[in-house]
Amino acid sequence: MKLRIVVTLKPGVLDPQGKAIEHALAGLGFGGVAGVRAGRIFELDVADDTSDAAVDEMCRKLLANTVIENYRVERQP
Amino acid sequence: MKLRIVVTLKPGVLDPQGKAIEHALAGLGFGGVAGVRAGRIFELDVADDTSDAAVDEMCRKLLANTVIENYRVERQP
Numbered sequence: 001m002k003l004r005i006v007v008t009l010k011p012g013v014l015d016p017q018g019k020a021i022e023h024a025l026a027g028l029g030f031g032g033v034a035g036v037r038a039g040r041i042f043e044l045d046v047a048d049d050t051s052d053a054a055v056d057e058m059c060r061k062l063l064a065n066t067v068i069e070n071y072r073v074e075r076q077p
Numbered sequence: 078m079k080l081r082i083v084v085t086l087k088p089g090v091l092d093p094q095g096k097a098i099e100h101a102l103a104g105l106g107f108g109g110v111a112g113v114r115a116g117r118i119f120e121l122d123v124a125d126d127t128s129d130a131a132v133d134e135m136c137r138k139l140l141a142n143t144v145i146e147n148y149r150v151e152r153q154p
Contacts (some may be wrong), residue, residue: 006118018145021119021139031137041083041116042098047109058107062098
């Protein structure tokens with residue numbers, strides 16, 4: 001089973017990488033771009049019998065820092 | 078208009094971060110996890126009249142290294 005785990009900074013947490021990208025895009029002449037937020041994505045191939053709870057635990061223990069990050073698990077078709 | 082740009086390594090390109098996560102998950106007792114690939118995701122708020130070509134150019138010029146990375150643009154509802 002293929003999973004996609006998207007880890008993004010919580011709203012309100014400062015995102016210097018996103019800000020840098022925003023400024024760089026403006027510098028390259030792309031106007032009208034705002035609110036850039038950078039995150040990470042992990043694509044995993046897990047055994048079909050992996051429970052939702054186990055996936056959640058993987059995220060909390062290793063993939064995301066839940067103090068400042070949110071994560072979202074998407075099951076791939 | 079909200080866009081989500083997903084940047085992933087091309088198939089065949091070595092992914093040491095993914096490999097490290099795979100081993101760490103196994104070390105934490107999560108079996109049956111294979112083929113971990115790490116990537117980046119950018120959430121952008123662009124002007125509604127931004128053309129697909131402009132978004133493509135942003136990706137090629139700044140957000141992705143097209144020599145080793147693929148990118149995918151997803152329009153958010």
